[in-house]
Amino acid sequence: MTVRAGYDAPMYIDSHCHLSFPELLGDIDRIRLDMARARVVQAVVICTTLEEFPTVHGLAQRCPELWSTVGVHPDNEGVREPEVSDLMERAHLPRVVAIGETGLDYYRLAGRSIEQMHWQRERFRVHIRAAKASLRPLVVHTRSAAEDTLRILREEGPCDAGGVFHCFTDTLETARSALDLGFDVSFSGIVSFRNAEDLRAVARFVPLERCLIETDSPYLAPAPHRGKTNSPAWVPHVAEVIAQVKNLPLDIVAEATSANARRLFALPEIDPAPGLPGFEPPAT
Secondary structure (H helix, E strand, O other): OOOOOOOOOOOEEEEEEOOOOHHHHOOHHHHHHHHHHOOEEEEEEOOOOOOOHHHHHHHHHHOOOEEEEEOOOOOOOOOOOOOHHHHHHHHOOOOEEEEEEEEEEOOOOOOOOOHHHHHHHHHHHHHHHHHHHHOOOEEEEEEOOHHHHHHHHHHHOOOOOOEEEOOOOOOHHHHHHHHHOOEEEEEOHHHHOOOOHHHHHHHHHOOHHHEEEOOOOOOOOOOOOOOOOOOHHHHHHHHHHHHHHHOOOHHHHHHHHHHHHHHHHOOOOOOOOOOOOOOOOOOO
16 A cells, blocks of 8 residues: 655554553664554554553653543453542543453453353453543453443443444444444454454444445454564554545545544544654645
């Protein structure tokens, strides 16, 4: 893919990435430069443990194009268990824009029954309650657990600040239910994979005004980079697929998904043209 240069080129927001992970943290300056060159003007850096939060939040404080969340991933065990007060305290810090990622993951049960995953369900409820109390959007991870994820969200009641089902890979009916609950749906590089036709049908179904795009980097690099360490600079590839399945111009998808991310996470609009490293203004 060739990213157009110039002030009129599309701009993108990566709504979900893990820049605090070792694969990316040590190369953060190059990653930021790559983002600027690809016109990825903002990114939300996702927290997965309370122990990790100082690093995630530190990136957001240091880098004006980065923003932070606070949460404990459902897969993480042997880490500090959050209380509502832990999440709320951090959610009100500057540049923290959401609670999560949180949710349910029954993909790897390690010999346990779904009933034995009650600790995940309770952790999820803690995050929902913190999001409601702090008026922050909720970043939801669900894998092989859609029924319980939706049930708990219904039981806990509406999140006034909304939220997003990130890295969506579930069915069209699950997407419909998420939308009905007031959540947006975010698509990752998986939507570009050759065998992801069902997911592309979901992307076609979800209204553009409810779509976000993400990399989930360092994982899930989109085609044509599949198998490599992912980067926020590659989120335009996800936008390209959304544009193709919806039969829309790329700049319309870039503008809409960026506006959706700004709305959900209350991000400021920025003009990257004069100052971001790596941007070259058009020749006159």
